[in-house]
Amino acid sequence: MSALNDLQSPVLSEADLQFWEENGYVIAKKVVSPACATRAAQAIWDFLEMDHDDPDTWYPDPPRRSIMVEIYQHQAFWDNRQSPRVHQAFSQIWDTEKLWVSFDRGSMNPPTRDPNAKQFDMHWDTNVNNRPVRFGVQGVLYLTDTAENQGAFQCVPGFHNIFEDWFDQLPEGEDPRRQDLHALGSIRVPANAGDLIIWRTTLPHFASLNTADRPRIVQYITMNPANDSNEEACRSRVNWWQERLTGLGRNTKEKEHYHGKTAELTPLGRKLLGMDKWD
Ligand SMILES: O=C(O)CCC(=O)C(=O)O
Numbered sequence: 001m002s003a004l005n006d007l008q009s010p011v012l013s014e015a016d017l018q019f020w021e022e023n024g025y026v027i028a029k030k031v032v033s034p035a036c037a038t039r040a041a042q043a044i045w046d047f048l049e050m051d052h053d054d055p056d057t058w059y060p061d062p063p064r065r066s067i068m069v070e071i072y073q074h075q076a077f078w079d080n081r082q083s084p085r086v087h088q089a090f091s092q093i094w095d096t097e098k099l100w101v102s103f104d105r106g107s108m109n110p111p112t113r114d115p116n117a118k119q120f121d122m123h124w125d126t127n128v129n130n131r132p133v134r135f136g137v138q139g140v141l142y143l144t145d146t147a148e149n150q151g152a153f154q155c156v157p158g159f160h161n162i163f164e165d166w167f168d169q170l171p172e173g174e175d176p177r178r179q180d181l182h183a184l185g186s187i188r189v190p191a192n193a194g195d196l197i198i199w200r201t202t203l204p205h206f207a208s209l210n211t212a213d214r215p216r217i218v219q220y221i222t223m224n225p226a227n228d229s230n231e232e233a234c235r236s237r238v239n240w241w242q243e244r245l246t247g248l249g250r251n252t253k254e255k256e257h258y259h260g261k262t263a264e265l266t267p268l269g270r271k272l273l274g275m276d277k278w279d
Contacts, residue, residue, distance in 0.1 A: 011089040020093070024160040025199035027191050028089035032080050032141065037193040039076035041143035041217040044106045047071040047255070058110040058215060067109040067151075067207055073244040073256040075263040077106070080141055080219055082269030086196060090223035093137055093198060098271075098278035100227065103240060103247030104220035106143075109151035111210045122154065122181045122204040129176070131167065136201035136224070143217040145192045151210030152188040153197050159184060160202040196221065228277045237274040241265075 011028050012020070020026040032040075041052070047069060050057040071077065080086060081101045091097040126133055146152050159166070166184075170176060181204040188208045189197055199205055210216055227233050240247070241263070244256040270276040 010092060011085050012092045017092065020198075022161075023157040024203045025155055025157060025189070025197060027189065028085070028196040028198060029192075030194050031085040031089055031196045032083045032194045034193055036076065036079055036083065037141075037143045040074070040080055040106070040141075040219050041193075043074040043076045044069050044071060044108055044143070044217055044219075047074075047106075048108060050108075052215070052217075055111075058108075059113065067107045069106040069108055070246055070254065071106050071256065072103060072247040073241070073260050073263060075261070077219055078241075078263035078265065078269060081221055082266050082272060084268060086141070086221060087223070087268060087272065089196060089198065090137070090139070094223070094225060096225060098226045098228075099223040100225070100237070100274055101272040102220070102222040102224070103237075103249075104222065105247060106217070106219045107207070109207050109210050109216040109218075111151075111213055111215065117209055119182060119209050120206050122156070122186060122206045123177065124201065124204060126201045128167070128202075131164065133163070133202055137198055137222055138201055138205075139196055139198045139220065139222045141196045141219045141221050142191050142193055143219060144214070146190055146216050146218075147212055148188045148190040149208075149210070150190075150212035150214060151207050151216035152190050153199075153205065154186050154188045154208040155199055155203040155205040156181065156184045156186050157203070159204060160200045163202045198222075223272070226271070226274065226278050228274055228279075234274040241273055241275075 011031060012026060016026050045052050090099055126136060140153050167176060191197060240251060244260045244262060245251045246254050271278055
């Protein structure tokens with residue numbers, strides 16, 4: 001590891017990496033401190049203008065359209081993105097430290113108030129009809145301790161191993177996204193505040209229905225090999241951070257642009273953004 005990421009021992013053990021190979025997901029434990037997790041969770045509550053101790057504030061009228069929260073640029077989010085242990089976990093998965101971090105948001109998944117609510121459907125975030133699907137990874141950082149029934153991340157473990165065969169046996173014209181993906185053997189993944197779940201994009205996944213009494217609060221983070229020879233891409237990424245634009249490719253001027261403060265970056269954060277080059 002470089003001086004930017006001078007950790008004494010790998011975040012993912014041999015056993016973790018073996019688990020990753022078999023299951024297509026892994027929990028990288030304690031990648032950020034409880035204090036960093038709490039700060040990011042509080043940033044989400046403030047952004048939503050809700051009180052984490054007052055359930056009456058969790059269900060606005062009109063209702064939120066999804067569990068997602070369009071917060072991207074808070075210092076607490078950047079502190080997690082530039083955490084050396086987050087970077088190291090992704091470096092182990094990609095087998096390179098030269099990575100760029102994703103422009104991802106947060107989410108708040110409150111307890112359901114509908115006794116008849118069904119489990120959420122799962123999905124893929126990649127075009128699964130465009131095969132073979134390239135290797136890719138996604139990640140969710142838990143900002144609160146999350147029990148199995150508290151809206152935990154759910155996926156079909158090991159599905160990456162049978163992905164191509166499963167598609168091949170689908171009857172002609174069947175839409176893969178409309179199958180009963182839970183029947184393939186979905187599981188829910190509990191973990192603690194500060195733990196990061198990384199999964200392969202070929203696993204069907206989503207948050208699960210929250211039947212506990214506390215919300216689940218998370219920050220999405222993934223990393224991909226850096227493309228820092230592309231000057232235009234670097235400029236656009238730096239502009240995204242500096243102007244505090246919305247992420248996921250939308251790049252619009254919303255609440256954080258008008259009311260936020262540009263986050264401070266560490267030397268590692270500058271490379272993960274694309275402001276400084278890895279070589
Ligand atoms: O919130 C989760 O646990 C999973 C989120 C998800 O489905 C996604 O990032 O595509």
